[in-house]
Amino acid sequence: MTTRTLKPWLFLMPALVIYLTVIFVPSIYTFFLSFFRWNGVTPDKEFVGLGNYTDLIMNDTVFARALRNNLLWTIGSLTLIMGFGLILALMLNKKLKGRIVFRGIFYFPYVLSGIIVATGWTWIYNPTQGFVNKALELLGLESWKHAWLAEPKTALYAVFVAALWQGIGQPMVLFLAGLQTIPQDPYEAAYIDGAKPHQSFWYITLPLLRETFVIVIATTLIASMKVYDIIYGMTGGGPAESTQVLSSWMYNQTFKFANIGTGSAISFFLVMISMIVIIPYVYYTTKKSHV
Numbered sequence: 477m478t479t480r481t482l483k484p485w486l487f488l489m490p491a492l493v494i495y496l497t498v499i500f501v502p503s504i505y506t507f508f509l510s511f512f513r514w515n516g517v518t519p520d521k522e523f524v525g526l527g528n529y530t531d532l533i534m535n536d537t538v539f540a541r542a543l544r545n546n547l548l549w550t551i552g553s554l555t556l557i558m559g560f561g562l563i564l565a566l567m568l569n570k571k572l573k574g575r576i577v578f579r580g581i582f583y584f585p586y587v588l589s590g591i592i593v594a595t596g597w598t599w600i601y602n603p604t605q606g607f608v609n610k611a612l613e614l615l616g617l618e619s620w621k622h623a624w625l626a627e628p629k630t631a632l633y634a635v636f637v638a639a640l641w642q643g644i645g646q647p648m649v650l651f652l653a654g655l656q657t658i659p660q661d662p663y664e665a666a667y668i669d670g671a672k673p674h675q676s677f678w679y680i681t682l683p684l685l686r687e688t689f690v691i692v693i694a695t696t697l698i699a700s701m702k703v704y705d706i707i708y709g710m711t712g713g714g715p716a717e718s719t720q721v722l723s724s725w726m727y728n729q730t731f732k733f734a735n736i737g738t739g740s741a742i743s744f745f746l747v748m749i750s751m752i753v754i755i756p757y758v759y760y761t762t763k764k765s766h767v
Contacts, residue, residue, distance in 0.1 A: 510740035528741040542720040553700040561647030569655045586645035594709025597638035628718035654688030690761045722746045
């Protein structure tokens with residue numbers, strides 16, 4: 477092997493070593509553990525084959541609820557977080573006074589830690605002193621006051637509102653970047669031809685944002701599938717396991733209940749669901765954009 481051929485591999489080697497040791501090897505070991513029943517302490521592991529997987533599917537009602545909550549969270553993320561991010565990007569792409577300041581304001585929550593956001597919004601939802609109930613009281617809507625995080629019917633949606641406030645900045649910035657690459661010539665031609673603003677948006681803006689949508693949808697899907705910190709910080713998966721998602725239930729099974737095999741099986745479920753959804757989507761959209 478010549479020096480010219482070897483040189484690129486020398487540059488890639490540090491990243492490759494880190495990837496293998498930090499991501500690839502632990503992932504393979506986690507997949508291996510999913511076939512065993514083990515508490516993480518005793519030296520002996522009991523081989524159960526697909527027992528952990530079948531038990532999750534057939535007997536674990538919390539796993540089914542966590543899977544449902546992940547689906548709801550994903551739908552909410554793809555519609556509300558991405559939708560509001562696009563709306564803000566369209567507004568802040570116009571020549572408005574102070575738009576740079578507003579961009580920073582709307583992006584700022586995204587850089588905060590999920591635990592910080594969870595702590596702040598837990599106080600906002602406080603049943604007696606929280607902003608939400610106090611605002612309802614001032615508006616004369618005392619009957620609407622609620623223990624938002626203590627009621628299973630509203631807890632997940634209350635947490636999602638906090639996640640919406642935090643996460644809206646990322647798609648906004650990505651859409652802004654995409655909008656600023658669109659030339660003005662198509663809009664001017666459409667205006668001369670008498671096109672309405674909504675027609676320009678539908679037939680010019682959206683098609684030219686196709687590659688941006690690929691990135692935004694992929695990152696939003698990944699974030700929605702692995703959501704954990706804000707749920708852990710606000711509800712811990714409660715009340716009555718109503719806000720459990722796959723990541724939080726995996727944590728509970730692995731570290732709280734010492735079911736290493738079950739937790740590993742949940743993590744592999746999470747990886748497989750993400751791959752089944754994201755890889756075909758990215759492949760199809762990138763292939764279509766190059767046709």
